[in-house]
Amino acid sequence: MAAAEEVQFCLKVMMMKESNKVLYAEVDNDFADVLLSFLTLPLGTIVRLLIKHYGNKAPIIGSLSSLYAGLLNLDSCHFWTEEGKLMLLNPRNSYGFQCSRLKLQIDDTPPATQCFACENFTCASMYYKMTCLCSTLRNIMTGRELEIEAQSADKSVFTAQTASFLLTDDLQILTNTSTSLLQVLKLNGIGDTSVLEERTLIFGLKEIMELLKRSLVSQTPITDVILSISSAAGTLNKRQKFSASTKYESDALPQTNENVSSDSKKIALKALVQKSTHRVLLAQTRHEFIDFLFSLLIIPLGRVQFLLGKSTCLGSINNLYRSISNWEDVDYMMSKEAVDALLDPQIPPYYLSSYQILSLNQQSSSAVHFRYKRGRYFYTTTPDLGSTPMKMIDPKGHDSFVKGRTMYMVTDDLVVSTPSSAFIISTLNRMKIPVSDVEEQELGIGIEEALSILKASLFSTSALSDGLKPFLMRQQKQEK
Template sequence: MAAAEEVKFSLKVVMIKGRNKVLYAEIDSDFADVILSFLTFPLGTIARLFIKHYGNTPILGSLNSLYAGLFNLDGSHFGTEAGRLMLLNPRNASQFLCSTLKLQIDDTPPIKFFACRTHKCVSVYYKMRCLCPDSTINEIWIDDFFQYLFRSGNGSVFTAKTTTFVLTDDLEMLINSPASIFQILRRNFIEDANTLEEKTLIVGLKEIMELLKASLVSKTPLTDMVLPTRTMAATLDGRTKYIAPAKYESDALPRTRTQTSQNMSSNSKKINVKAFVQKSSSRATTRLLEPLLPQGYLSLNRIFSLKEELPPSHYKGILGPLPIPAKSWIDPKGKGSFVKEARTLFVVTDDLVVSTPSSISIISTLNQMKIPISDVEERELGIGMEEASSILQASLTSTYALTNGLKPFLKRQPKQEK
């Protein structure tokens, strides 16, 4: 496979004259698969890729500082070194599927599986030790995890190989058809085709990284990729205005195809068509819409309702597939949590740098921020799903993640008596 820097895509982009705005782009299935793979990336991977590509300049809210703080945090506070590596280099549950993409952004090493000589203990990390008399670790081949590579004979990943799409400025992906084009034109109140112009762009790794970055902080990521010098500065300066309290109602979800079609005029003529869907690719689509964590990533101390993949049930032996008992899997974190259970206190700064506290560091922080001690007060706040979701949302768009994330909830709390 060609190196990521060598892969190029040709895009036909339709722009609105005089407005420096992209209306849509025509893309093939290879490019569509790369864009859809964004949905499979862990946030830790995105932070690491941004640091690697852009340096230490804050790109995405507080994620850079959160990742850098974890990198500098002493390993003695973690249950195992493997647990720390899981956070610094998180695995993508769809990694084997994404390994067939034409352009791979994620350079995380592929998952490997190891077992002791008796095969009574299995791990995804080489240095994990077990309690067996012979704890020599050897790599084993897992059949189950490679079934996605060979699910069809046409080389598709998430989309059908022969399908083309139109990608709107806010990254909505539609089938390339006259109906989709007219839908986009109506949405943008385009009446005269003479106001549009076409451009052909050659897009590579640099542009894909710009698109990934813009997709997280902007409502016009396609325009930001095509015209980065004009649009991104304004986008990054004003991105905090998009922060809003977390929503859980069903109307916060994106419109489905059925909902979109119901919004079209009821007076339009209709014809009946038969749609043929590739059955073998539906499992890949589920991985985008309902992603799971890789096996072993769920922590006992979690707030979000997350699910992880079931571990592989067989490995490839000399005489064929051999079963792996569920109890054989070693928890790479040690005892179910990333951080040791010892009652160690941590300090989290506004931009989510996690560190162990000391009197000197606290005073130094106050001095750096030029905050008088008399202007500091203590508040106690319970963190649940709503608060955690608000902090997560703020961390993507602001370097003041705690301030912006907790502001709505701190207003509700009465000040403590002195």
């Protein structure tokens, strides 16, 4: 397959002449697959890819960017294994192998198509640098990358290979029919089609990355991308204005999906709160809450949409998600499994902590089997009569990522670090907050609080304050 930098799509785009705004674009199944793959990307992967592509000019995604940076800077000694930290920094896509067939791949995370085995042919891991369990010598399983057999030969990923679609400016995907065309024209008040003109545009890796970025914040991402091609500086200013005009309604709790259970355990959190504003200055907590925060980075966009329902405020991603959920004719999709992978993507094996609050579905771990045939060893996830099962190793090394018996400090924008009294003092001095205006409040973080923090983390750089304010105010009223 060609390198991502070399792949290009030719799009026929219908635009309004006077406003220079995109009405829709005609796209084939290859482009639709790339766009739909956004829903399978974990939040941490999106942050990492944008940093890799844009460097110092990477957009700030709410508090997720600072959460990722804090994870990167947190010493590995606080994790049960070094691999556990790397798993969080480079979360795998549960649909990674299928996405490896995309015509243009933006996610460079290796899919789980290889395993690593010890010298005794007893232990196996889907992650490298692990230590086997069978030997007193603690054999290190490195440098033994072994291909796993049995992969699909299908060329398409999500949509049918010959399907064609109309993609609106706000990322609604419609089947390319006269019914869909009339629907778009009428919804946009187009009575006279002479106001429209067709243009042919080339979309490569640069434009797809720009589309991913814009889809998180804008209701006109395709128009924004086209404008960015002709004026990069102009679009940067437009992006900044959009961010500044976005207001987080912290008093309104997320409208969750009705399928999400509210039966959840509570995790204790002590927060230093400014009494006059209900602003959370920072919080101190144990590893249970830290595991929850880091787990935000492994949640795919499609699962975020599933958890939060209509209240994600994720630009045009809402429309992309609803387009698939509203389709009555699934003939345009590869399979029902492909639809499920977009609407409710799972978490890869070994990623869930025992302290997980949110409702996340984890894929079952595929057992690895080996067999000796014709002088060679073969490793496969599909057992046969001559194969022997191997012990699978949990790369986290424990039932959580972060070690217990340690207190951690979390800032308002979700930077995790070890406690520092000097940092607390400097925070009060920097914000000019008198000690008399500060109090410590203890909260129980359950499903409602967790969903509110998730929502706030998507576009607020004060995720703790915005996510917990309704609960702090509710608790204050109950104490009076």
